[in-house]
Amino acid sequence: MGKSMRGLSRADEHRAVLGEIVDLTEEHTVDVVVIAGDIFESSAPSPEAEAIVYGTLLDLSQRGVAVVAVAGNHDNARRLDAISPVFAITGAHIAALPRPPTEGGVLRIDAGTSSAAFALLPFVSQRGIVRADHLMSDAAFEHVQSYADRMSNLIRVLVESCPADIPTVVVHHGFVTGGTVGGGERLAHLMNAYHVPALAFAPSIAYVALGHLHRAQKIPGAAPIYYPGSPLMLDFGDTDDEKSVTLVDIPDAGPAKVRQIALASGRPLRTVRGTIDQILSTTVEGDPWLRFIVEGARSADLAKDVRAHFGERAVEVRVETQYREDQLSRTDRARNPHELFAEYAETQGLADPLVEELFSELYDLAATAGDPASEADRYAPSEIRP
Numbered sequence: 442m443g444k445s446m447r448g449l450s451r452a453d454e455h456r457a458v459l460g461e462i463v464d465l466t467e468e469h470t471v472d473v474v475v476i477a478g479d480i481f482e483s484s485a486p487s488p489e490a491e492a493i494v495y496g497t498l499l500d501l502s503q504r505g506v507a508v509v510a511v512a513g514n515h516d517n518a519r520r521l522d523a524i525s526p527v528f529a530i531t532g533a534h535i536a537a538l539p540r541p542p543t544e545g546g547v548l549r550i551d552a553g554t555s556s557a558a559f560a561l562l563p564f565v566s567q568r569g570i571v572r573a574d575h576l577m578s579d580a581a582f583e584h585v586q587s588y589a590d591r592m593s594n595l596i597r598v599l600v601e602s603c604p605a606d607i608p609t610v611v612v613h614h615g616f617v618t619g620g621t622v623g624g625g626e627r628l629a630h631l632m633n634a635y636h637v638p639a640l641a642f643a644p645s646i647a648y649v650a651l652g653h654l655h656r657a658q659k660i661p662g663a664a665p666i667y668y669p670g671s672p673l674m675l676d677f678g679d680t681d682d683e684k685s686v687t688l689v690d691i692p693d694a695g696p697a698k699v700r701q702i703a704l705a706s707g708r709p710l711r712t713v714r715g716t717i718d719q720i721l722s723t724t725v726e727g728d729p730w731l732r733f734i735v736e737g738a739r740s741a742d743l744a745k746d747v748r749a750h751f752g753e754r755a756v757e758v759r760v761e762t763q764y765r766e767d768q769l770s771r772t773d774r775a776r777n778p779h780e781l782f783a784e785y786a787e788t789q790g791l792a793d794p795l796v797e798e799l800f801s802e803l804y805d806l807a808a809t810a811g812d813p814a815s816e817a818d819r820y821a822p823s824e825i826r827p
């Protein structure tokens with residue numbers, strides 16, 4: 442929540458899609474809503490974004506629906522941690538920081554005659570992993586060094602602490618890979634150092650709810666492991682996705698039944714490509730956000746002409762194969778570096794979720810370097826100079 446479209450508010454779409462999800466909980470008699478992060482776009486969310494999220498949590502509470510949430514890498518973990526005791530009173534449980542099983546890392550929820558245990562592991566940065574595993578005080582941590590091994594151990598400790606007589610659900614925000622990592626190239630090596638292997642999730646786990654990747658997908662593994670994806674299209678790169686929520690039915694015994702339910706709220710993102718004459722004669726159905734890629738002859742008034750024709754929804758007008766340096770000048774300072782990088786990567790033909798994840802990780806390290814005490818507080822996008 443709180444992510445804008447090239448500086449234009451999407452708050453109406455955020456309200457609509459959360460309202461749609463709240464209605465779905467009633468239609469499908471949902472017991473628990475799981476939010477695997479990111480909750481907010483920024484670690485300094487606007488009061489409007491907070492009002493939308495907190496209002497939704499209270500809506501769910503009034504309908505008797507419990508909430509289990511973990512913080513993601515965009516979230517301000519310490520800020521969410523501060524407010525979490527207040528929301529716990531309403532039945533919304535926010536795990537913002539990694540905690541040992543008995544101090545909030547494991548949560549039991551009873552709904553009617555059914556119960557489930559939730560093992561909660563919010564986003565852990567590479568630098569945060571050492572602190573996190575000290576918390577768990579388990580001898581096995583002394584012998585492992587890699588992020589993947591340490592994270593696997595954290596998950597094991599949490600899952601083994603869950604009651605054995607009820608189903609266990611793991612909720613985690615991070616990058617989980619399948620069994621195969623391809624190639625010997627440097628990028629693959631770096632990514633390999635910063636992921637959680639799907640093998641970390643034991644077959645006894647009823648369901649693994651993941652957040653981080655925008656695209657809805659199932660990760661191959663011994664347990665059912667899913668990313669539900671983002672509820673709105675966030676980037677022009679997402680345009681082929683149908684947005685959905687994941688409905689999971691967990692029986693007292695046996696495998697979970699998982700299905701996607703399409704979401705109708707939110708404006709789609711469309712790219713229109715062609716010469717300026719073709720573009721100006723295009724009819725656009727519905728009310729999407731529009732990106733235009735202009736081929737062939739161009740003029741200084743290109744963007745003005747396109748915006749005059751299509752209005753405010755024409756959020757981006759770009760000339761094919763030419764990256765314009767001046768794009769990174771005035772308006773972009775207020776924008777999110779992840780968004781800027783994704784856009785740049787695309788103009789360079791480098792658009793790839795792995796590249797964007799790597800950028801986010803490097804950015805995280807750079808933005809928090811040298812100040813371990815306030816890792817989450819430091820990131821304020823408007824203060825970072827390009």
Ligand SMILES: [Mn+2]
Nearest residue numbers: 479513514653
């Ligand atoms: Mn994330």
